[in-house]
Amino acid sequence: MDSACGLVDGRTSPKAIFLYDYTGLMAQPWLDAGYECWCFDGQHDAGITRDGNHVKVGMWFSADKKFQQAREIAEMVGSGVAMVFGFPECTDLTVAGARHFESKRKANPLFQIEAAELADLVRLVGLMVNSRWAFENPVGVLSSIYRKPDFTFHPCDFGGYLPSDDQHPVYPDVYPGQDAYNKGTCIWSGNGFKKPKLKRVPPLHKDNPGWRFCGGKSTATKNKRSATPRGFAVAVFQANHPISE
Secondary structure, eight states: OBTTTTEETTEEOOEEEEESOSSOTTTHHHHHTTOEEEEEEEEEEEEEEEETTEEEEEOOOOGGGHHHHHHHHHHHHOSOEEEEEEOOOOTTTBGGGGGGHHHHHHHOTTHHHHHHHHHHHHHHHHHHTTOEEEEEEESBTHHHHTOOOSEEEOGGGGGGGSOTTOOOSSOTTTSOGGGOSOOOEEEEEETTOOOOOOOOOOOSSSSOGGGGGOOSSOHHHHHHHTOOOHHHHHHHHHHHSGGGO
16 A cells, blocks of 8 residues: 555545544444545644544635635545545534533524534535445534534443444543443434444433543543544444445
8 A cells, every 4th residue: 555645455445424523433434444534623733634544624714715625525535436424513513511502602693504514525525526425423403503413422322333342532531431431422414325224322421421531621522522422433334434345
C-alpha cells in the first residue's frame, strides 16, 4: 500500500468521509478494510494531516456557508466515496439541553435552525459525492424542525458485533465493554444507506454509570460523551460496505 497516494495494490483506495469526527472510532472498520478515510473536525490540526489512510482535516463548519463547504469537501476528497457519516453538534438540539433553549433563543432566534443546517451538511456532501450518507443525533428537536429519523437505537443494540471480552480502547472508565449501555440515538440517512442488523446485548445498567466521569462543559467532556458506539460502527460498515452486497 502507498498511503501517501491512497493506493492499494496499484489501485486507488475506496474512500469514506466522516464529518464532525474527532475520535475516528466510526472510521476504524473502514480503515481496517483499506479505505482512505477523511475525518473532518475543527479539533484536528489545521490543514490536512495523513496517518496512512487516515486523513484528518482541521475544519470548522458554518451554517451560512454549508453549500460552499460541502463543495470544498467533495472537491478535496474526490471520487470513489462509498460512505459519508456525520456527528453534528447536538448541544442546541438534544432534550438534555432544553433548559437552556430559552436563553439561547433570546441571544439568537435562529440557533436551532443553524444547528439543523449543520446537520444537513452531511446530506449535501453525500449527494455531491453520490454516496450513501447518514448522521446521528440524540433524541431532540431535530425530529420536528428537520424531519423524523429513519430509525433509533441504543448502543447495546449492536454490542454483539464486539467480542465478549471487549474493553473500550479510549475511554474504558466511561463505557462498559460491548457498548452494554442505553443512550437513545436517532439516525437520519439516505441515498441507499442500509440499516444494520441488530446484535443486541443486555445493558449492564439502566443508565451508563460512566456518565459520572463526564460532568462539566469542557471539550474533553463533550468528546467523551459523544464517542461513537463501536459496535454500531462495525454494524454500519458490514451493512454498507460494497462487498457485503
